[in-house]
Amino acid sequence: xxxxxxxxxxxxxxxxxxxxxxxxxxxxxxxxxxxxxxxxxxxxxxxxxxxxxxxxxxxxxxxxxxxxxxxxxxxxxxxxxxxxxxxxxxxxxxxxxxxxxxxxxxxxxxxxxxxxxxxxxxxxxxxxxxxxxxxxxxxxxxxxxxxxxxxxxxxxxxxxxxxxxxxxxxxxxxxxxxxxxxxxxxxxxxxxxxxxxxxxxxxxxxxxxxxxxxxxxxxxxxxxxxxxxxxxxxxxxxxxxxxxxxxxxxxxxxxxxxxxxxxxxxxxxxxxxxxxxxxxxxxxxxxxxxxxxxxxxxxxxxxxxxxxxxxxxxxxxxxxxxxxxxxxxxxxxxxxxxxxxxxxxxxxxxxxxxxxxxxxxxxxxxxxxxxxxxxxxxxxxxxxxxxxxxxxxxxxxxxxxxxxxxxxxxxxxxxxxxxxxxx
Amino acid sequence: xxxxxxxxxxxxxxxxxxxxxxxxxxxxxxxxxxxxxxxxxxxxxxxxxxxxxxxxxxxxxxxxxxxxxxxxxxxxxxxxxxxxxxxxxxxxxxxxxxxxxxxxxxxxxxxxxxxxxxxxxxxxxxxxxxxxxxxxxxxxxxxxxxxxxxxxxxxxxxxxxxxxxxxxxxxxxxxxxxxxxxxxxxxxxxxxxxxxxxxxxxxxxxxxxxxxxxxxxxxxxxxxxxxxxxxxxxxxxxxxxxxxxxxxxxxxxxxxxxxxxxxxxxxxxxxxxxxxxxxxxxxxxxxxxxxxxxxxxxxxxxxxxxxxxxxxxxxxxxxxxxxxxxxxxxxxxxxxxxxxxxxxxxxxxxxxxxxxxxxxxxxxxxxxxxxxxxxxxxxxxxxxxxxxxxxxxxxxxxxxxxxxxxxxxxxxxxxxxxxxxxx
Numbered sequence: 004x005x006x007x008x009x010x011x012x013x014x015x016x017x018x019x020x021x022x023x024x025x026x027x028x029x030x031x032x033x034x035x036x037x038x039x040x041x042x043x044x045x046x047x048x049x050x051x052x053x054x055x056x057x058x059x060x061x062x063x064x065x066x067x068x069x070x071x072x073x074x075x076x077x078x079x080x081x082x083x084x085x086x087x088x089x090x091x092x093x094x095x096x097x098x099x100x101x102x103x104x105x106x107x108x109x110x111x112x113x114x115x116x117x118x119x120x121x122x123x124x125x126x127x128x129x130x131x132x133x134x135x136x137x138x139x140x141x142x143x144x145x146x147x148x149x150x151x152x153x154x155x156x157x158x159x160x161x162x163x164x165x166x167x168x169x170x171x172x173x174x175x176x177x178x179x180x181x182x183x184x185x186x187x188x189x190x191x192x193x194x195x196x197x198x199x200x201x202x203x204x205x206x207x208x209x210x211x212x213x214x215x216x217x218x219x220x221x222x223x224x225x226x227x228x229x230x231x232x233x234x235x236x237x238x239x240x241x242x243x244x245x246x247x248x249x250x251x252x253x254x255x256x257x258x259x260x261x262x263x264x265x266x267x268x269x270x271x272x273x274x275x276x277x278x279x280x281x282x283x284x285x286x287x288x289x290x291x292x293x294x295x296x297x298x299x300x301x302x303x304x305x306x307x308x309x310x311x312x313x314x315x316x317x318x319x320x321x322x323x324x325x326x327x328x329x330x331x332x333x334x335x336x337x338x339x340x341x342x343x344x345x346x347x348x349x350x351x352x353x354x355x356x357x358x359x360x361x362x363x364x365x366x367x368x369x370x371x372x373x374x375x376x377x378x379x380x381x382x383x384x385x386x387x388x389x390x391x392x393x394x395x396x397x398x399x400x401x402x403x404x405x406x407x408x409x410x411x412x413x414x415x416x417x418x419x420x421x422x423x424x425x426x
Numbered sequence: 427x428x429x430x431x432x433x434x435x436x437x438x439x440x441x442x443x444x445x446x447x448x449x450x451x452x453x454x455x456x457x458x459x460x461x462x463x464x465x466x467x468x469x470x471x472x473x474x475x476x477x478x479x480x481x482x483x484x485x486x487x488x489x490x491x492x493x494x495x496x497x498x499x500x501x502x503x504x505x506x507x508x509x510x511x512x513x514x515x516x517x518x519x520x521x522x523x524x525x526x527x528x529x530x531x532x533x534x535x536x537x538x539x540x541x542x543x544x545x546x547x548x549x550x551x552x553x554x555x556x557x558x559x560x561x562x563x564x565x566x567x568x569x570x571x572x573x574x575x576x577x578x579x580x581x582x583x584x585x586x587x588x589x590x591x592x593x594x595x596x597x598x599x600x601x602x603x604x605x606x607x608x609x610x611x612x613x614x615x616x617x618x619x620x621x622x623x624x625x626x627x628x629x630x631x632x633x634x635x636x637x638x639x640x641x642x643x644x645x646x647x648x649x650x651x652x653x654x655x656x657x658x659x660x661x662x663x664x665x666x667x668x669x670x671x672x673x674x675x676x677x678x679x680x681x682x683x684x685x686x687x688x689x690x691x692x693x694x695x696x697x698x699x700x701x702x703x704x705x706x707x708x709x710x711x712x713x714x715x716x717x718x719x720x721x722x723x724x725x726x727x728x729x730x731x732x733x734x735x736x737x738x739x740x741x742x743x744x745x746x747x748x749x750x751x752x753x754x755x756x757x758x759x760x761x762x763x764x765x766x767x768x769x770x771x772x773x774x775x776x777x778x779x780x781x782x783x784x785x786x787x788x789x790x791x792x793x794x795x796x797x798x799x800x801x802x803x804x805x806x807x808x809x810x811x812x813x814x815x816x817x818x819x820x821x822x823x824x825x826x827x828x829x830x831x832x833x834x835x836x837x838x839x840x841x842x843x844x845x846x847x848x849x
Contacts, residue, residue, distance in 0.1 A: 087817025
């Protein structure tokens with residue numbers, strides 16, 4: 004679901020023509036639809052109303068300040084994975100008691116800041132980390148709250164780089180180890196408040212959730228029998244979105260499986276969606292600078308590349324790509340392989356790597372020099388993963404709200420590239 | 427070859443103990459040995475003295491300002507692939523007549539700046555780009571010099587992401603197309619000065635060079651027969667380095683094959699090495715924050731991750747990793763699989779991705795919390811590919827020169843993360 008649509012053959016973001024933004028803000032540019040993101044939050048809230056979860060937005064998906072303020076206005080909290088994200092969350096006005104802090108390598112400094120801030124809880128990834136938080140909390144005289152992140156050894160059936168809940172992953176605590184720790188809880192400066200799950204990203208099945216929750220409920224019973232009042236269960240995120248078409252599950256489909264499992268358990272439920280909220284809420288707009296026929300291929304050379312959007316190179320991820328202005332409607336294509344209006348194309352970037360591509364052997368309308376292309380579903384893990392490789396300044400970010408639009412992050416300059424260097 | 431060595435079981439960069447730098451500058455930190463880089467330049471100059479090449483350092487490998495000034499002092503020029511790199515090259519004091527500009531998607535603004543700067547030449551990647559440079563040069567009244575980057579359709583036998591000279595790659599111009607363009611040269615504002623080759627990166631064989639140069643010499647003869655005075659041949663870069671041990675060729679081995687081919691051709695020769703100069707000149711130093719045994723594995727959780735050094739995630743690249751202080755000498759290991767002093771380890775980072783690792787199933791000495799690890803051969807495509815994903819500020823860079831060391835790029839701050847955002 005999103006509020007990007009073609010009107011008179013030109014792409015609109017909500018009520019604003021994308022080409023107008025590109026003209027004024029330049030390319031490459033990320034354009035976010037606020038309404039798409041907030042609508043996704045509303046859908047989670049609605050589907051899961053029976054268990055009234057706290058939604059902690061996974062900031063690693065998109066940490067843009069202004070966009071984040073719009074989500075916070077819906078009562079959303081933050082899932083942070085670093086001191087940098089904690090800093091951003093607080094800057095955007097997130098209440099500390101709505102912040103959860105995950106990540107396998109929390110530094111002493113990050114832990115100290117989080118304790119002093121009074122965040123809701125740490126999602127603790129290892130016993131060594133638990134001991135360290137306890138030690139630092141003791142030294143500071145500032146008690147902390149911890150959830151144990153479990154590694155339920157469940158296969159989420161997604162890309163191996165975004166699989167996080169199997170035993171061979173670095174994340175979370177083995178369930179037997181967690182049980183043993185609770186049996187012999189001797190930490191004086193941290194209180195155990197519940198469990199955390201996060202089994203992966205872009206999960207398009209309900210079964211992995213059911214499986215990991217069911218395993219965890221058994222552990223919750225065990226913990227309660229040992230006199231641990233288990234207050235919270237953080238189910239994590241990972242809800243898949245549509246990159247191709249309709250491969251994702253809807254929130255009601257997830258809720259149908261998850262709500263009955265959790266409804267009468269006396270638990271406060273947390274969710275940590277990121278991609279689900281913002282993935283389809285953003286596009287990356289790029290200009291085609293050169294066209295080249297090389298051997299059997301037509302290359303469209305764009306001004307955006309892997310430095311702006313890493314997912315195709317890193318995960319071989321698919322992103323729909325379509326001209327910002329096109330008489331051919333995407334939805335009118337029955338079979339791209341057979342449609343004579345489409346041309347076999349590699350959409351590539353300016354970076355000096357063969358891995359710098361957005362699409363290979365993709366059939367899209369004929370693109371000419373100066374045309375604008377939209378790379379869709381780029382709102383999550385887009386800008387946050389960007390780099391300045393090849394000394395390409397990072398792109399601008401624009402937020403659209405109805406018929407208004409604003410640059411919410413300025414395009415980097417050459418001076419920015421060397422700002423931290425000793426010249 | 428490098429000037430990193432263990433003295434009394436602790437790692438030295440030239441004459442400075444690495445642990446001292448880490449203590450004062452913090453971790454993660456990139457540490458460069460100036461002497462290693464300049465020695466590599468000297469080796470190229472020496473081996474290729476008979477053809478007296480201009481070495482244009484490939485800035486995408488490492489664009490650190492201070493390090494670059496040390497290379498420029500050796501008479502080296504710059505291979506730039508963007509306006510940002512051109513900006514950096516000039517800032518470091520590179521003479522414009524030693525700058526060559528490659529890249530498949532040069533923007534009009536970048537071309538304009540390069541023309542006004544009076545760079546030595548553009549490496550032109552497509553006919554569309556040639557037409558565009560000619561047009562802009564005409565509008566500006568500033569003639570330009572161009573080399574045609576050829577796509578010689580040669581397999582460099584390296585990772586497919588760093589293969590750039592095969593027909594299915596986006597780079598360069600098909601040799602037949604180049605011949606046809608020269609036969610019918612009608613560009614008024616640019617002069618054709620020669621050819622450019624660059625067939626890939628981390629090439630450890632001499633054969634691909636011989637093959638592509640031989641193909642190009644035939645085309646040079648063709649061009650000269652058509653009254654094109656061919657002045658330059660830019661052989662590109664790609665010289666492989668040792669990541670494992672001794673897999674790379676030495677400069678004399680390359681020279682032995684390349685020099686005889688080029689010696690009496692009446693050509694000014696250019697090279698564009700990057701990795702060869704700086705790859706082994708840098709290490710990334712990281713602290714082990716937590717140790718976790720999960721299932722069959724021992725995980726060492728570091729404070730550096732894929733955001734600092736992308737190569738293991740992106741290319742499954744091997745980097746030697748060893749404790750900064752260790753009684754076990756790397757060179758004393760006959761067979762890591764059999765050595766009982768070593769422990770099967772995953773060295774991973776703080777980033778919330780399973781792809782965030784430096785090594786998987788690697789046998790290294792036992793690492794404890796607080797130990798420093800050195801990730802070797804990280805001087806090329808290390809910092810330049812870094813990002814702030816997960817809102818991790820980018821690391822500091824240190825340059826060692828003999829017994830002196832200086833921070834040459836300051837560690838990013840949380841404020842840096844949001845500097846360009848509209849708050």
